[in-house]
Amino acid sequence: MVKSEKMGENFEKRSKIWRWAVMVGIIVVIVAINIKNGENYFLGFTNFRHNNLCNKESCKYTGMVEDCCCDYETVNSLNKDVLHPLLQELVTTPFFRYFKVKLWCDCPFWPDDGMCRLRDCSVCECPENEFPETFRKPSKVLTKEDLMCQEGKPEAAVDRTLDNKVGWVEVDNPWTNDDETDNSEMTYVNLLLNPERFTGYTGPSARRIWDAVYSENCPKYASGENCQEKKVLYKLISGLHASISVHIAADYLLDESTNKWGQNFEIMHDRVLRYPERVRNLYFTFLFVLRAVTKASDYLEQAEYDTGNHEDDLKTQSLLKQLLYDTKLRAACPLPFDEAKLWQGQSGPELKQQIQKQFRNISALMDCVGCEKCRLWGKLQVLGLGTALKTLFTVNGHSNPQLQRNEVIALLNLLNRLSESVKLVHEMGPSVEKMVSQVSGPPVQQLGIFSRITQLLNDMRSSKKPDK
Numbered sequence: 001m002v003k004s005e006k007m008g009e010n011f012e013k014r015s016k017i018w019r020w021a022v023m024v025g026i027i028v029v030i031v032a033i034n035i036k037n038g039e040n041y042f043l044g045f046t047n048f049r050h051n052n053l054c055n056k057e058s059c060k061y062t063g064m065v066e067d068c069c070c071d072y073e074t075v076n077s078l079n080k081d082v083l084h085p086l087l088q089e090l091v092t093t094p095f096f097r098y099f100k101v102k103l104w105c106d107c108p109f110w111p112d113d114g115m116c117r118l119r120d121c122s123v124c125e126c127p128e129n130e131f132p133e134t135f136r137k138p139s140k141v142l143t144k145e146d147l148m149c150q151e152g153k154p155e156a157a158v159d160r161t162l163d164n165k166v167g168w169v170e171v172d173n174p175w176t177n178d179d180e181t182d183n184s185e186m187t188y189v190n191l192l193l194n195p196e197r198f199t200g201y202t203g204p205s206a207r208r209i210w211d212a213v214y215s216e217n218c219p220k221y222a223s224g225e226n227c228q229e230k231k232v233l234y235k236l237i238s239g240l241h242a243s244i245s246v247h248i249a250a251d252y253l254l255d256e257s258t259n260k261w262g263q264n265f266e267i268m269h270d271r272v273l274r275y276p277e278r279v280r281n282l283y284f285t286f287l288f289v290l291r292a293v294t295k296a297s298d299y300l301e302q303a304e305y306d307t308g309n310h311e312d313d314l315k316t317q318s319l320l321k322q323l324l325y326d327t328k329l330r331a332a333c334p335l336p337f338d339e340a341k342l343w344q345g346q347s348g349p350e351l352k353q354q355i356q357k358q359f360r361n362i363s364a365l366m367d368c369v370g371c372e373k374c375r376l377w378g379k380l381q382v383l384g385l386g387t388a389l390k391t392l393f394t395v396n397g398h399s400n401p402q403l404q405r406n407e408v409i410a411l412l413n414l415l416n417r418l419s420e421s422v423k424l425v426h427e428m429g430p431s432v433e434k435m436v437s438q439v440s441g442p443p444v445q446q447l448g449i450f451s452r453i454t455q456l457l458n459d460m461r462s463s464k465k466p467d468k
Contacts, residue, residue, distance in 0.1 A: 066280055067228055067235070068287045070333040075283060076426045078329055083290070084423050086323045087416040092192060093316040094307040096413065100186045100406045101379050102178055107368035109212065171402045175356055175386035177364035178379070191380075191413065194373055196244070197251030197261075201371035212365055213237060217358040229342050229351045232288075233358060239285025240381060242278040243421040245271040250424055265432045273429055282425065285385075286418040291337035292388035293415055297324040299403060339392040352393060359386060383407065384414025 061072040090096055214220070218237045221230050249271065252264035272278050293300070301324060305316045343352055363382050369375040387407040394401040403411075 061276075061279060061283070065283045065287055067231070068284060068337050069335045070287060072283065074332050075287065075422065078332055079286075079419055079422050079426075082326050082329050083323070083415075084419045086319055086326075087412070087419050090316070090319045090323065091413055091416045093319070094309060094312050095305045095316045096409055097190055097192050098188045099191055099376075099380055099409055099413070100188050101376055102185045102367075103187060103189075103372060103375060104185055108364055109368055110208075171404050173383070173386050173390055173404075173407060175359050175363070175389045176383055177360050177367075178383070189376060194376060195251065196247045196373075196377045196417065198248045198253050198264075199371050199373050200253070201369075201374050205370045206374075209365055209369055210241070212368075213362055217361045217365075227351075229348070229355070232342070233355050235281045235284050236288060236385060237362065238278060239281035239283070239288075239418075240385060242272050242282040243285070243418050244377075244381075246282075246421040246424050247417065250420075250428075263428070265428075265435055268424075268428060269432050269436050272425065273432055279425060279429075282418070282421055286415075286422050287333075287336035288392075289384065289388045289411070289415050289418060290333075291335070291339065292391040293411060294324065294336065295339075296391050296401075296403065296411075299401075300324060300408065303403075303408065337392075343393070356389075359389065380410050381414045381417060384410035384412075387411040388414075 064071050065075065214237070218234050220234055221227075225231060246268065249264045249268035251261060252267065254260045254262045254264065272282075300320060305313050305320075307313055307316075343349065363379075363386060366375060366378040366382055369378050383406070387403065387410055390407075391401055391403070391411075
């Protein structure tokens with residue numbers, strides 16, 4: 001009898017050890033799956049700097065856009081009826097489709113990094129007969145050093161062609177790193193031939209860019225921060241980051257073997273829609289840039305938009321005037337963002353210099369982007385944002401700062417990119433959330449890693465209980 005009881009005790013001990021071994025194995029598997037899938041829920045870590053996930057209530061964007069002077073409903077209405085249609089047409093005009101940029105790669109932060117690791121490092125040049133005769137000019141001859149700097153798949157290559165127009169009087173932008181008055185390394189590209197979309201640029205190289213942007217130059221402000229100046233730069237970069245993610249998801253290579261492109265709803269949700277703060281920062285950045293454009297309206301109206309085609313130039317001027325002086329826009333959202341509230345205290349000038357230095361560093365980081373097409377759009381949009389900052393926060397206080405041709409091209413193209421992102425988020429958001437909820441349940445009902453572990457353990461314990 002005693003021997004039988006001891007055997008039973010030993011069996012029970014072995015059973016307990018076995019069950020705990022299984023439990024530990026399950027935990028390891030779940031953690032590995034989460035890490036592999038990039039969910040990063042473990043210990044509350046997410047790919048960005050915050051983890052306030054979207055739930056049913058927080059995804060309803062109503063009321064005033066934070067730190068701005070317009071509400072979400074008005075922004076969506078104006079963007080749909082006025083801004084987006086005009087901007088989409090404006091950026092296709094000859095004046096706004098060509099952008100001057102330094103595409104050579106000279107990263108000032110990690111110069112020894114081997115960037116060209118993917119299979120195609122060359123530049124795809126378009127035939128001259130695709131362009132108007134006045135814009136044709138032999139393409140810049142690329143050196144071997146130039147080609148070594150191009151990291152990316154064929155989708156990441158930039159079409160080069162030179163514009164025969166020098167542009168306006170060139171004034172360097174103090175907010176950006178590139179010297180805009182130096183034309184020695186500049187080349188012109190046709191933005192219509194190089195749309196912003198998925199390029200295959202990912203991995204450590206891409207992550208290092210954003211890590212450097214956020215951790216070193218644009219740290220997230222502390223919770224409860226009341227100083228609006230300290231929040232502006234982070235919100236602008238976060239909004240721009242969200243916009244870039246939206247465009248990658250909206251024009252994604254779904255099947256490389258068949259070259260099938262389309263919308264990637266999973267990426268749209270995982271990178272943007274499930275994080276309300278990113279969506280709010282997108283709207284903030286849109287209104288900030290819109291305010292810069294409206295503030296510079298007198299300067300933009302009087303500027304020359306000469307491309308050698310009088311009819312095209314008149315169309316450009318007409319579209320720009322419609323954008324700047326639209327009665328619906330002026331009535332519904334006359335002041336998208338009030339920059340006069342900033343830099344008022346004793347520390348105002350010092351804060352402005354600090355933010356300007358941080359933004360210049362972010363601008364310099366664009367030279368470290370290992371994908372040529374990503375570098376193109378990164379430089380354009382950072383220059384556009386730098387132009388908006390220059391326009392709203394001009395040191396000498398002039399209402400109309402001197403803008404050069406390339407800055408205006410970058411500013412309006414950036415506004416168009418943000419406008420399209422806002423439109424996509426507003427129109428696709430509900431559909432994407434519905435699709436995600438049908439697959440995995442509403443975000444508020446999704447189980448975290450520890451909840452899933454607990455549930456599995458409870459299920460296992462229940463299955464081990466003897467039948468009564």
